[in-house]
Amino acid sequence: MHAAQSRRSGGTVLGFPLEGFGLFSSLLLTVAAGIFTFCATTTIAIFALLFWNLGGHHSVDFADSYRYVGFPAALIVFIVALPVFGTLWIRAKTRR
Numbered sequence: 001m002h003a004a005q006s007r008r009s010g011g012t013v014l015g016f017p018l019e020g021f022g023l024f025s026s027l028l029l030t031v032a033a034g035i036f037t038f039c040a041t042t043t044i045a046i047f048a049l050l051f052w053n054l055g056g057h058h059s060v061d062f063a064d065s066y067r068y069v070g071f072p073a074a075l076i077v078f079i080v081a082l083p084v085f086g087t088l089w090i091r092a093k094t095r096r
Helices: 002-010 023-056 063-095
Strands: none
16 A cells, blocks of 8 residues: 555646656657647637638638647647656656
C-alpha cells in the first residue's frame, strides 16, 4: 500500500499521472494534444463562421478556420507540450 502511495507522489491532473512517461509516450501525448487542439478549435471556428455567414450575409471562406485558427492553435500546443512532456521524461530518467 505504501509503495502505491509513494508512486503517486508526482501528482495527477484529472486522474492522469504526471510522472513515469517514456520517450514514445511523451511524444505520443504531445502529438495527441496538438491534434485534439486542432480539431476542437477548427470545429468551433467553423461553427462561428457558419453563424457569421448566415447571420450577416457574409461570404467568409471556411478554409480560414484551418489557416488562421486551427493550425496556429495546434502549433502553440506543440510548442508548449513538447518541453513539458520532455521535462517529465527527463525527470523520470534521472530519478531511476
